Amino acid sequence: MTGDEGVPEIAAVGAYAPRFRISADEFAEAWGQFHAAGVNEKAVPDADEDALTMAYEAATRALDAAGNPDVSFLAFASTTPPMAEEDVTARLGGMLDVPSDATRHVFTGSTRAGTRAFVAGLAAGPWDDGVGVVVAADAPRGEPDSAEDHAAGAGAAAFVLAADGPVSIRERAEYAAEFPGTRFRATGDENVEGLGVTSYDREAFSETLAGAVGRLDADVGDVDAAAVQAPNGKLPYRAAGALGVGIDEIRAGALVHELGDTGAASVPLSLAKSLADGRERILAASFGSGAGADALVLETTADVPVSTALDGDEPVSYAEYLRLRGDLTSGPPSGGGAYVSVPSWRRTLDQRHRLLAGKCPDCGALNFPPEGACNGCHSLVEYETVTLTGEGTVEAVTTISQGGAPPEFAEQQAKSGDFDVAVVALSGPDGGEASVPAQVTGTAPGSLEIGDAVETTMRRIYTQEGVTRYGFKIRPPDGL
Numbered sequence: 001m002t003g004d005e006g007v008p009e010i011a012a013v014g015a016y017a018p019r020f021r022i023s024a025d026e027f028a029e030a031w032g033q034f035h036a037a038g039v040n041e042k043a044v045p046d047a048d049e050d051a052l053t054m055a056y057e058a059a060t061r062a063l064d065a066a067g068n069p070d071v072s073f074l075a076f077a078s079t080t081p082p083m084a085e086e087d088v089t090a091r092l093g094g095m096l097d098v099p100s101d102a103t104r105h106v107f108t109g110s111t112r113a114g115t116r117a118f119v120a121g122l123a124a125g126p127w128d129d130g131v132g133v134v135v136a137a138d139a140p141r142g143e144p145d146s147a148e149d150h151a152a153g154a155g156a157a158a159f160v161l162a163a164d165g166p167v168s169i170r171e172r173a174e175y176a177a178e179f180p181g182t183r184f185r186a187t188g189d190e191n192v193e194g195l196g197v198t199s200y201d202r203e204a205f206s207e208t209l210a211g212a213v214g215r216l217d218a219d220v221g222d223v224d225a226a227a228v229q230a231p232n233g234k235l236p237y238r239a240a241g242a243l244g245v246g247i248d249e250i251r252a253g254a255l256v257h258e259l260g261d262t263g264a265a266s267v268p269l270s271l272a273k274s275l276a277d278g279r280e281r282i283l284a285a286s287f288g289s290g291a292g293a294d295a296l297v298l299e300t301t302a303d304v305p306v307s308t309a310l311d312g313d314e315p316v317s318y319a320e321y322l323r324l325r326g327d328l329t330s331g332p333p334s335g336g337g338a339y340v341s342v343p344s345w346r347r348t349l350d351q352r353h354r355l356l357a358g359k360c361p362d363c364g365a366l367n368f369p370p371e372g373a374c375n376g377c378h379s380l381v382e383y384e385t386v387t388l389t390g391e392g393t394v395e396a397v398t399t400i401s402q403g404g405a406p407p408e409f410a411e412q413q414a415k416s417g418d419f420d421v422a423v424v425a426l427s428g429p430d431g432g433e434a435s436v437p438a439q440v441t442g443t444a445p446g447s448l449e450i451g452d453a454v455e456t457t458m459r460r461i462y463t464q465e466g467v468t469r470y471g472f473k474i475r476p477p478d479g480l
Helices: 024-031 051-065 088-096 113-124 147-151 198-213 247-253 263-276 318-324 342-346 349-354 407-416
Strands: 009-016 020-023 041-044 071-077 103-107 131-138 155-162 167-179 225-228 281-288 290-300 306-309 356-359 384-387 391-400 419-427 433-439 453-464 467-475
Touching: 009 051, 009 263, 020 024, 020 318, 024 318, 051 088, 051 131, 051 155, 051 306, 051 453, 071 088, 071 113, 071 263, 088 103, 088 349, 103 113, 113 131, 113 155, 113 167, 113 263, 113 281, 113 290, 131 263, 155 263, 167 198, 198 281, 198 290, 225 247, 225 263, 247 263, 263 281, 263 306, 318 407, 349 356, 349 467, 391 433, 407 419, 407 453, 419 453, 433 453, 433 467
Parallel strands: 009 306, 071 103, 071 131, 225 281
Antiparallel strands: 009 155, 009 167, 020 041, 131 155, 167 290, 281 290, 356 384, 391 419, 391 453, 419 433, 453 467
């Protein structure tokens, strides 16, 4: 399908990967071999991260780069959504302050889901009263000594779609063929599997991708980057000839060597990298087992607003890796800690997700949460609603050591080890500050000091009654 008038264009891009990295050498030392060819290291989610929090990270960066426009369309893609049955766009939309009447879609069940969401956004817009946001986030996993787990990484990419933007989609096409067994995950299982028949896997991958690319009218031989699905660090290069592109073009878009297999986010992340690097003509080719493929040709006409956080600088050992993913923990404590019902938690989402505070009409003091007597003048008043900026400074901080966490946070501590909690003065939109308690994330325990600048982000708080509570935590600016 060729590009038409009225099809949305990319207005801004955001991307994110966790700061933790595990090297191929760590796997080789643990298992005596490493099964993920071409992967030098991979991104590892923190104990309080999942596909939803990574989607938030990427989407906020994209929206900031676009000037924080109103959102009329939201699409989320992942093979590892935090719940098998729940519309994750409701929570993600709440975190991003997306209007309740915005159109929303969820795409899952295939590593092709990221481009499926992107194509849905192209078909739905442009919008008269806002923009579209398409975000893909994933953190696949496999059995410990499997090629799937050795390759499995984590990351997210988001795109703001608008009527006018510096990136246009010139063509798109799709193709499907029956190739069962190349990659699959049974209902109720967490781990991805594959039959491990190398020649069969290569045939499915190359034939299906080439089928989609072959349906494009454009000559892809003149692209300067190719964002190709990357289950490992070699398969995309083996498909280069079938796709009609060169190895250098695939390398220009590749992130698999440093992030690993990012599933449904693989092609969106490579596309984000290519746009951040200033590539002018890009082929995006995604593959989902079964098998199906999407192919898109994109062209840039001007500089692209891009905000990325992809450079992880904190190595972890194999034992730490197993702990972060929950394989070396004892699980939640009996009793589950302080009970907070879901309806009670929901009533606090304006504060936890959108940082809504109250401004005293008598003295102007900011109060968080906006209830009870004013902290400044102690009057019982009806507060004016204001939104805190999410930036502030540390007023007090302490480290919660092993065994010292409240029971509801014991599972997180079992995965992550010690963690810090702080009291932070968060800035108001027009001056003033509100003192807020918060957990610290994104940095080593003990590294924050009184007076340090911090910002808020969205992370998992804890899970109770099978329902995960999400809310803001604080970290050093830029998360690194």
